[in-house]
Amino acid sequence: MIIIGEKINGTIPVVKEAIEKRDAAYIADRAIKQTTAGANFIDVCASTAPEHEIETLKWLMDVVQDATDTPLSIDSPNPRVIEAVFKYAQKPGVINSISEEGDKCEVLLPLLEGNTWEVVGLTCDNNGIPNDLETKVNITKTMVEKAAKYGITPDRIHIDPCVMALSTDHNALLNFVEEIRTIKALFPQIHVTGAISNISFGLPIRTLINQTAMSYALQAGMDSAVLDPMNLDMMGTIFAANALLGQDKHCRKYSKAYRTGQIGSIKKDLRKP
Incomplete structure (x- = not known):
């Protein structure tokens, strides 16, 4: 499972405050803790005023890269911002993200030519997020074809089918699972990713919905x-599901995660005093 750590994002109030105060120590601590917890990439998203976004995102990148060797996921809804800060990345990471909205593919895909950078692709276009499987699949095909022109193979692409909220669509998870399976069948080497927590928006005990949805998504082929x-x-939930799905020989990863404190907690583990 590829984990893109989400905790350095200006939409989070405490992170927004740290950005405004230029509290590098706080941002660095968040980066280190996510790395220790098992993140494969650290997402950095400024979410600030457009006129300050490039400078702020560069600052975040510098702070995180000084604190940890974990590759970055450079995140902005504005492709020109990513294009401007791309050169400040010290090693290949992930661009978050492209889609069929505007000129995102045309601006960002050339940056990935001739290197090992990866990219998140959202299944949306100028009409927004489609509700039907066919449109999402067609958007995926288009992005894969555009990426191929720059030598970007499917194994460097993380497709996000954009899971919808269960509170507004009772078939949200069933649709998401179908989308994962269909995309993986078409492109077996492609990664399928997403922010699974979106599914629980507006519902009580969101963690329960999120964890259960993650188990189903993993079974369908979600691997990021x-x-x-x-x-x-x-x-x-991730380690347990992978073990139950036969993807963890002798449950070694699950057992190691328990021993190292990556899963479980003293308060919740009844075997501990």
Whole structure:
């Protein structure tokens, strides 16, 4: 499972405050903790005023890269911002993200030519997020074809089918599972990712919905996720599901995660005093 750590994002109030105060120590601590918890990439998203976004995102990148060797996921809804800060990345990571909206593919895909950078692709276009499987699949095909022109193979692409909220669509998870399976059948080497927590928006006990949805998504073939790696319950769900799906020989990864404190907690583990 590829984990894209989500905890350095200006939409989070405490992170927004740290950005405004230029509290590098706070941002660095978040980066280190996500790395220790098992993040494969650290997402950095400024979410600030457009006129300050490039400078702020560069600052975040510098702070995180000084604190940890974990590759970055450079995140902005504006492709020109990503294009401007791309050169400040010290090693290949992930661009988050392209879609069929505007000129995102045309601006960002050339940056990935001739290197090992990866990219998140959202299944949306100028009409927004489609509700039907066919349109999402067609968007995926188009992005894969555009990427191929720059030598970007499917194994470097993380497709996000954009899971919808269960509170507004009672078939949200069933549709998401179908989308994962269909995309993986078409492109077996492609990664399928997403922010699974979107599914529980507006519902009580969101963690229960999120963890259960993650189990179903993993069974369908989801192998990448944007989440909080410090959430021991969610990480526990991922390790347990992978073991139950036969993807963890002799449950070694699950057992190691328990021994190292990557899953479970003293308060919740009844075997501990």
